[in-house]
Structures are given as C-alpha cells and as structure tokens.
Amino acid sequence: MAKSGDEQVGLTRELSLELARVTERAAVAAARLRGRGDEKAADQAAVDAMRSELNRLAIRGTVVIGEGERDEAPMLYIGEKVGNGKGPEVDIALDPLEGTTLCAKNLPNSLAVISIAEKGALLFAPDVYMEKIAVGPGYPVGLIDIDASPEDNIHAVAKAKGVPVTEIAACILDRPRHASLIEAVRKTGAAIRLIGDGDVAGVIDTTAPEETGIDIYIGSGGAPEGVLAASALRCVGGQMQGRLILDTEEKIARAAKMGVSDPKKIYSHMEMAHGEVIFAATGVTDGNMLGGVRFMKNYLQTETIVMRSSSKTVREIKARHQDMDKF
Numbered sequence: 571m572a573k574s575g576d577e578q579v580g581l582t583r584e585l586s587l588e589l590a591r592v593t594e595r596a597a598v599a600a601a602r603l604r605g606r607g608d609e610k611a612a613d614q615a616a617v618d619a620m621r622s623e624l625n626r627l628a629i630r631g632t633v634v635i636g637e638g639e640r641d642e643a644p645m646l647y648i649g650e651k652v653g654n655g656k657g658p659e660v661d662i663a664l665d666p667l668e669g670t671t672l673c674a675k676n677l678p679n680s681l682a683v684i685s686i687a688e689k690g691a692l693l694f695a696p697d698v699y700m701e702k703i704a705v706g707p708g709y710p711v712g713l714i715d716i717d718a719s720p721e722d723n724i725h726a727v728a729k730a731k732g733v734p735v736t737e738i739a740a741c742i743l744d745r746p747r748h749a750s751l752i753e754a755v756r757k758t759g760a761a762i763r764l765i766g767d768g769d770v771a772g773v774i775d776t777t778a779p780e781e782t783g784i785d786i787y788i789g790s791g792g793a794p795e796g797v798l799a800a801s802a803l804r805c806v807g808g809q810m811q812g813r814l815i816l817d818t819e820e821k822i823a824r825a826a827k828m829g830v831s832d833p834k835k836i837y838s839h840m841e842m843a844h845g846e847v848i849f850a851a852t853g854v855t856d857g858n859m860l861g862g863v864r865f866m867k868n869y870l871q872t873e874t875i876v877m878r879s880s881s882k883t884v885r886e887i888k889a890r891h892q893d894m895d896k897f
Contacts, residue, residue: 581658581686581846583878588627589684589850590874590887596620596666596682597852598870598897601863604855605676612673616666616682616854621645621652628657634692635663635685635794661692663797663843669768672855679771679857684850685801691845693797693837694828699815700793702769704839705786706776707807716811716836720754720788727786728760735759741772741784748789755788773799774851774875775858777806782858790815800842801849805877806884810839847879861888870894 599619603612617637624631631653637643646652646664653660662684667673669680685692703716703723709730714723728735736759742748744764755762763784765772769791775782796812803810816822816833825833852874853860864871870891877884891897 581660581688581848581878581880583881585627585629585657585686586848586850586876586878586883586885589686589848590852590876590885590889592620592623592627593682593684593850593852593874594872594889594891595623595897597854597872598863598891600667600673600680600682600854601865604673604680604862607674609670609674613667613670617643617645620664620666620682620684624652624662625654627653629653629686630655630657630659631662631686632660632689633664634661634694635665635797637666638697659689660686661689662686663692663794663801665770665795665798667854668770668795668798669854671767676855677766678855679765679768680854680862681768681771681851681857681860682854683770683798685798685843685847687801687843687847688845691843691847692801693842695793695797695814695842696821696825696828696830698793698821698825699790700796701790701813701815702773702796702799702810703786703788704773704776704799704803704810705808706779706803709809711809714786714809714811716813720751721758723786723788724755724758724760731785736761738785739763739779739783741765741775741787742789743767743769743772743791745789751789770795770799770802770851771857771859773810774802777802777808778859784858797842798849800837800839801847802851802877803839804843804847805849805879805882807882808839810842812837812842849877851875868892868894870897
C-alpha cells in the first residue's frame with residue numbers, strides 16, 4: 571500500500587489488537603440479552619456496539635460483508651464506510667452476532683466476528699448459500715475436494731492424519747438438506763458433531779482439532795459466513811473450498827452485479843480472502859474454543875482470538891474489564 575498523508579502502510583500489529591476491542595464490545599452488548607429469546611434485540615445491540623468501536627479505529631474501511639443491503643440494514647450495511655477516515659484503506663467482513671438464535675437461547679458457539687483485509691482482498695459474496703468443506707493446518711495441499719464424495723474426503727483426512735476413520739470427527743449444520751450427507755459420513759464410521767447454527771465457529775474449530783475435537787467441516791451455509799471463515803483459515807494455514815449456490819436466475823443476476831462471472835466457480839480460502847488479513851472473534855456464549863462473556867460482581871470477562879495472516883500469529887486473549895461502564 572502506498573503511503574500518503576497520514577495513511578499508514580499495511581495492517582499493523584496494533585490494529586490487530588484494536589480489533590479485539592471491537593469484537594469484545596459487540597460480544598458484551600449481545601451477551602446482556604443472552605437467553606432472553608429476542609434475536610433482533612441482541613443482534614441490534616451487537617451491531618450498534620461494533621459500529622461505534624469501528625469508528626474509533628484509524629482506518630478508512632468499507633463493509634463488504636455485513637448486515638445486508640443499505641435498505642435492509644440501518645447500520646453496518648454492505649458499502650457502509652467506517653473508521654475515522656485516517657490510516658489504511660481496508661475492506662471489512664463482519665458478523666456482530668454470529669449465531670443470533672444461539673445467543674437468544676443461550677446455546678453454545680455464538681460469536682462476535684470481524685475480518686479486515688487490504689482493499690479488494692475479500693470476496694464480495696452475495697447473501698446466498700455456499701457449499702463448504704474445510705480442514706485445519708498441517709495437511710498436504712489439495713487434500714480435500716468439494717466435488718469428491720463425503721466418504722472420499724473423510725478417508726483422505728484419516729489417512730493424512732494417520733488415524734482410523736473412527737477417530738475422525740466432522741462438523742455439520744443440523745439441517746434437513748444435510749440428511750444424505752449425514753448418512754454418508756456416518757457410514758464411514760466417523761463421528762459427527764451436529765450444530766444448530768454458527769458455521770463460522772464450525773469451520774474455525776477445524777483449526778485446533780486437539781482442543782475442539784473437530785477435524786473437518788462439510789455442508790452448506792451462508793456465503794458471507796464462508797468468507798469470514800476463510801479469513802480465519804488464511805491466518806493459520808488451513809484449507810477451504812466454497813461454491814456459491816446460485817440456483818435461480820435472480821441469484822445469478824444478483825451475484826453478477828457483485829462481480830461473480832462464473833456461478834459454478836469453486837473458490838479456495840486464498841481466493842475468498844487473499845493478501846494481508848486480520849481476523850478476530852469474541853465468545854458471546856460458551857463454545858468449543860472460546861468462553862462466553864462472564865458478568866462478575868466487579869468486572870466483565872471476555873475471551874477473544876485474534877489471527878494475523880502476515881505473521882501466522884494466533885493470540886488468545888482472556889481479558890478482565892473492571893471499568894464496566896465503558897461497555
């Protein structure tokens with residue numbers, strides 16, 4: 571990135587730590603409504619908090635994955651400008667409350683999530699479904715194939731890991747559309763962890779199978795969430811493939827307006843999030859990798875993970891916030 575005026579060069583290490591503050595604020599705001607059964611209120615609280623904190627950052631940011639189109643989302647809509655107008659020009663993918671239903675019901679794996687990348691580095695994905703398959707780091711390139719059968723992918727992971735298929739666990743969204751997928755995976759002898767929502771967390775879980783027990787993510791979920799998950803994998807060296815499900819003329823036309831020229835294209839995680847990327851997520855509810863917000867008598871406690879592609883650094887931040895009024 572060229573330097574001009576008070577513009578900074580690249581995405582700094584300091585910015586990666588400031589992103590933790592952004593997701594912390596959103597997570598705490600949502601957690602105050604955790605278990606109350608009001609998805610919209612929890613989501614709006616997270617949106618408001620994340621937007622407020624983003625506008626403190628020294629960036630010139632454009633939301634490319636957000637809460638929806640401008641006429642559908644009053645804040646953090648696609649195309650919205652955020653930041654204080656100084657620093658690097660960046661694209662932003664975000665989900666202030668990933669797993670709104672999980673938060674409303676106080677179920678595991680609800681997160682506040684954000685990814686920042688160099689301008690033009692994130693796939694401008696329409697709000698449609700995406701076929702996805704992902705594994706974490708440490709495997710040979712090309713191990714997984716979105717067009718291969720579930721059986722072949724499961725066996726490939728087991729062979730590469732050097733374990734029997736019975737020691738492999740797959741994460742799949744619990745949806746009727748996945749009935750045949752679930753049956754195929756179970757026939758291999760592999761275990762399945764079904765999740766109700768939150769497929770960003772599901773993909774991220776593959777980055778640390780020794781902690782989460784998840785080796786591979788398979789199935790279809792939201793395309794915007796796919797870009798966020800790909801951002802995380804870019805930072806730790808995992809693998810992911812995604813293909814937009816454009817099964818109507820309206821979806822094909824909408825995707826074309828966003829620059830998708832090939833509706834059947836298979837995107838790698840490198841294509842969904844290339845260049846320099848910073849990813850951050852804070853737990854709203856307890857999850858496999860991150861604990862949820864804790865409301866203590868005299869302080870708040872949050873758990874956040876921050877990943878940076880340029881250094882392959884993963885920071886796990888367990889923070890105690892004694893100035894509760896700032897949240």
